[in-house]
Amino acid sequence: MPGVVASFCMSLDGFVARPDDSVGPLFDWYQAGDVEVPMVGYPMTFRVAAASAEYLSAFLDSVRHSAFVCGRRVFEHTRGWGGRPPGGGAAFVVTHRPPPADWPADHLAPFTFCPDVGSAIERAKAAGDGTVGVSGPSIAQQCLNLGLLDEVRIDLVPVFLGEGVRYFENLGSGKAEFERVEVVAGQGVTHLRYRVHHP
Ligand SMILES: NC(=O)c1ccc[n+]([C@@H]2O[C@H](COP(=O)([O-])OP(=O)(O)OC[C@H]3O[C@@H](n4cnc5c(N)ncnc54)[C@H](OP(=O)(O)O)[C@@H]3O)[C@@H](O)[C@H]2O)c1
Numbered sequence: 173m174p175g176v177v178a179s180f181c182m183s184l185d186g187f188v189a190r191p192d193d194s195v196g197p198l199f200d201w202y203q204a205g206d207v208e209v210p211m212v213g214y215p216m217t218f219r220v221a222a223a224s225a226e227y228l229s230a231f232l233d234s235v236r237h238s239a240f241v242c243g244r245r246v247f248e249h250t251r252g253w254g255g256r257p258p259g260g261g262a263a264f265v266v267t268h269r270p271p272p273a274d275w276p277a278d279h280l281a282p283f284t285f286c287p288d289v290g291s292a293i294e295r296a297k298a299a300g301d302g303t304v305g306v307s308g309p310s311i312a313q314q315c316l317n318l319g320l321l322d323e324v325r326i327d328l329v330p331v332f333l334g335e336g337v338r339y340f341e342n343l344g345s346g347k348a349e350f351e352r353v354e355v356v357a358g359q360g361v362t363h364l365r366y367r368v369h370h371p
Contacts, residue, residue, distance in 0.1 A: 178325065183329055187339070201361040227358070235259055238300045244266065255281060257282055264292040317342075329361050351366060
């Protein structure tokens, strides 16, 4: 069981988004092949190269009964995925603020708002099969610092963004150790998967 997993598409220079939060070419590989892989929970189909299809399908299978934790910016940037968060299970938003008052009730229905990362992860573990998908790099960083992250996935895209939102920063003493479990060479992307050990 993968446990608490962070998975992001990242540029060679370490960014997961541009300063305006757009992902530019980082998601191109999701539609660059001819093998269809349906997203779990959200109504979207990826079309990827064969090597990526196997990797992505295995990942989506592993989170099929998971819950999901994201930060407030990702939640607002995606408009709460229109009320259908990835994974299709329970979803938890870490935020200092109350839910948006002017959103339709069905957009908000799957989400529980939590005041800190630790309680969000704990509740998410209890809500699904114990597997938790983490979205929002700041939440992933806090999970690393709190010793709560079990797996780091990087879909490494060979471009430089130059500036923007980093996957890895604010990492305190950086005591975590990473064990490589998988490397897959796709087309326009290299998939990296590490088990995290917190000494
Ligand atoms: N490349 C990819 O695969 C990928 C995937 C997903 C997202 N992204 C990118 O990731 C970016 C957003 O991620 P982000 O890390 O900047 O933001 P985020 O984690 O989504 O949200 C940060 C916000 O969450 C709340 N928060 C975070 N930690 C908290 C805590 N400990 N206690 C209470 N509230 C807390 C705060 O909001 P409040 O104080 O306002 O409540 C904070 O401003 C976007 O640019 C998006 O495009 C990229």
